[in-house]
Amino acid sequence: MYEVIAFYVFAALTIGMFSIVVMSKNALYAMSALAGGMIFISGFFFILDADFLGVVQITVYSGAIMALYAFGMMFFDTTRDVSEKMRSKKIAYTLSIASAVLLVVIFCAPFFSQKIEALYPVIENVGNVQMIGLVLFTKYLVPFELAAIMLLVAMIAGIVLASKKMDGEWEAIEDLEDAKEGR
Amino acid sequence: MGDMAIIIETLIKATIVLAVTAGMGAFATWIERKVLAFMQRRLGPMHVGPYGVLQLAADGIKLFTKEDIIPQNVVKPIFMIAPVVAATTAFVAMAAIPFFPEFTVFGYTIHPIVSDINVAVLYVMGVASVGVYGPLLAGMSSANKWSLLGAARAVVQMLSFEVVSGLSILAPIMMIGSLSLIDINDYQIGGISDWLIWKQPLAFLLFAMAGFMETNRSPFDTIEFEAEVVSGYATEYSGMRWGLFFVGEYANMITVSVLVSIIFMGGYNSLWFIPGALMMLLKVSFWIFLFLWVRAAWPHIRPDQLMWVCWKVLMPLAVVNILITGFVLI
Numbered sequence: 001m002y003e004v005i006a007f008y009v010f011a012a013l014t015i016g017m018f019s020i021v022v023m024s025k026n027a028l029y030a031m032s033a034l035a036g037g038m039i040f041i042s043g044f045f046f047i048l049d050a051d052f053l054g055v056v057q058i059t060v061y062s063g064a065i066m067a068l069y070a071f072g073m074m075f076f077d078t079t080r081d082v083s084e085k086m087r088s089k090k091i092a093y094t095l096s097i098a099s100a101v102l103l104v105v106i107f108c109a110p111f112f113s114q115k116i117e118a119l120y121p122v123i124e125n126v127g128n129v130q131m132i133g134l135v136l137f138t139k140y141l142v143p144f145e146l147a148a149i150m151l152l153v154a155m156i157a158g159i160v161l162a163s164k165k166m167d168g169e170w171e172a173i174e175d176l177e178d179a180k181e182g183r
Numbered sequence: 184m185g186d187m188a189i190i191i192e193t194l195i196k197a198t199i200v201l202a203v204t205a206g207m208g209a210f211a212t213w214i215e216r217k218v219l220a221f222m223q224r225r226l227g228p229m230h231v232g233p234y235g236v237l238q239l240a241a242d243g244i245k246l247f248t249k250e251d252i253i254p255q256n257v258v259k260p261i262f263m264i265a266p267v268v269a270a271t272t273a274f275v276a277m278a279a280i281p282f283f284p285e286f287t288v289f290g291y292t293i294h295p296i297v298s299d300i301n302v303a304v305l306y307v308m309g310v311a312s313v314g315v316y317g318p319l320l321a322g323m324s325s326a327n328k329w330s331l332l333g334a335a336r337a338v339v340q341m342l343s344f345e346v347v348s349g350l351s352i353l354a355p356i357m358m359i360g361s362l363s364l365i366d367i368n369d370y371q372i373g374g375i376s377d378w379l380i381w382k383q384p385l386a387f388l389l390f391a392m393a394g395f396m397e398t399n400r401s402p403f404d405t406i407e408f409e410a411e412v413v414s415g416y417a418t419e420y421s422g423m424r425w426g427l428f429f430v431g432e433y434a435n436m437i438t439v440s441v442l443v444s445i446i447f448m449g450g451y452n453s454l455w456f457i458p459g460a461l462m463m464l465l466k467v468s469f470w471i472f473l474f475l476w477v478r479a480a481w482p483h484i485r486p487d488q489l490m491w492v493c494w495k496v497l498m499p500l501a502v503v504n505i506l507i508t509g510f511v512l513i
Contacts, residue, residue: 002186028258028323035316051300052362059309062316063345069319070338079258079326127301129362 003047010043028078035065052128196297200277208433213239215475222479249422254326257419261324266420266427269317273434276310279303280441281365284451284459296365303364304356304446308348311397311438315341317431318399318406322416333415336406336486340396343493344403348393350501354386354508355379355446368450375454380447385504387447389497394439396489398432401478405486440470 017037024030038061045054072078086092119139123131136144213228213236220227228235253262280303281296300306315337322334356362358379359370371377380387396403407415417428444450444466451459484492 002190026258028261028320032261032320039313051302052305055302055305055309058313059305062309062313063342066315066319066338066341069323070335073323073331073335073338078323079256129302 025081218475246426256326258324265321269431270427272314273431318416325419329413344396351389402481
């Protein structure tokens with residue numbers, strides 16, 4: 001009973017938030033609504049007793065959208081509306097038809113859900129974190145490790161990019177100091 | 184019927200937590216002024232009530248009755264909601280914190296925790312970090328250069344301290360094998376020698392520093408430092424909206440104090456003849472005092488120094504700490 005109420009509240013909030021993300025022309029509204037929507041999604045995880053995933057949803061997305069805000073700050077005047085240019089209407093039509101089909105598929109999914117079997121059914125008296133750990137380090141070990149390597153590559157690339165710039169800035173500062181001292 | 188009882192119990196607990204921490208936060212502002220005055224050989228607030236205690240009430244009345252000014256060019260809804268975000272996240276984070284040991288009233292056992300989820304540490308830290316959205320949204324919607332600078336600093340600071348606090352807390356969690364704050368508390372049940380601070384001194388230090396950054400306390404108060412960015416994100420705010428930021432900051436201070444006390448300093452276990460609840464209050468008071476002491480003692484640092492110390496000193500130390508802990512555990 002309470003779960004149903006909670007589900008509908010969170011569902012309405014999430015849909016509302018994400019429609020603001022799509023409809024709004026103000027970058028600040030869109031980003032704030034995105035952050036709100038992501039946090040409301042964690043509500044569904046909490047309703048399903050998947051506490052760990054819910055918390056991870058909050059932590060990961062709050063950090064990720066924070067980075068998005070940083071980009072927004074750099075590229076837009078966030079207090080003004082952004083005027084969008086729509087180059088071709090074909091893309092808009094194709095996307096809207098595709099999303100309509102997707103919606104139909106999602107609404108039809110419950111008809112087939114009785115035939116779905118859980119590969120790793122819930123074990124009684126085992127915590128959420130432990131269960132995720134079990135699946136992650138047995139069945140999904142290879143994708144997990146691959147993701148780790150990908151992140152490592154991205155990190156090294158980031159360090160290389162930033163360190164080049166840092167050397168340059170350092171030299172600029174030294175030049176400035178030299179100039180000050182009249183060398 | 185059982186459902187109803189749980190809902191009523193939770194509502195009562197939530198109300199008590201909200202009221203008590205908001206009250207404690209308000210009281211902490213007076214304590215802060217008094218302690219700082221004492222350390223700087225001044226008197227602090229003295230005129231309203233005995234030793235200036237009623238200054239608190241006077242400030243409260245002023246904040247509540249002040250005109251709610253919303254400047255002309257701001258993004259109105261975001262500007263209005265930002266302080267609410269700052270205050271609510273600070274209180275929502277407290278939902279998973281066990282404040283005291285359980286006790287019995289009229290034959291009814293009460294667990295002083297609003298919701299006992301088994302990933303409490305992650306939950307509290309995650310929600311508390313969402314609190315950075317308050318300053319961020321405030322700064323970006325204010326249409327003011329100083330506010331924008333404050334918001335930019337908030338992003339930078341958040342991305343830096345999140346890594347340190349997350350990695351530093353990992354080592355103790357590896358030793359305990361649980362993310363529940365109650366399990367962490369029970370792990371340190373055998374007196375002072377069992378406190379995790381002795382087994383994980385480095386993690387304790389790193390987590391405490393990250394806590395100072397998270398609550399924007401000096402020496403890491405870069406986002407609202409008067410000498411550099413006027414008042415940072417809060418430049419355009421006045422009245423109760425500004426007050427909400429303040430309430431959020433003090434609630435966050437209490438959250439961090441409680442978290443450090445539970446994870447590293449034995450939590451609410453009783454010690455010698457001192458009962459657990461009193462122990463907890465003593466530790467939290469000590470931590471609040473430490474926040475003020477540090478503010479009086481240390482100068483504030485620049486944002487680039489903050490990033491430097493986070494990424495080049497604290498993060499490698501945290502990673503090394505995890506590695507050593509892993510080897511010892513194996």
